[in-house]
Amino acid sequence: MRAEIEQQQFFQALFQQLGQASLTQIESALAEREMVEPEPELSSQTIARLQQLLAGA
Incomplete structure (x- = not known):
């Protein structure tokens, strides 16, 4: 737990x-x-979604 706190x-x-x-x-x-x-x-659906997100960036 301590390591997680330090990392955060x-x-x-x-x-x-x-x-x-x-x-x-x-x-x-x-x-x-x-x-x-x-x-x-x-998948082609994943690629299309990522392209949409990048176009809106």
């Missing part, structure tokens, strides 16, 4: 250090990402 505290501290990205930074990162073929295990 570490995560919270790291999260605060990272801060927030601006919309411009997010759009830039998404534009620079490498486009690859989806994993063969993913």
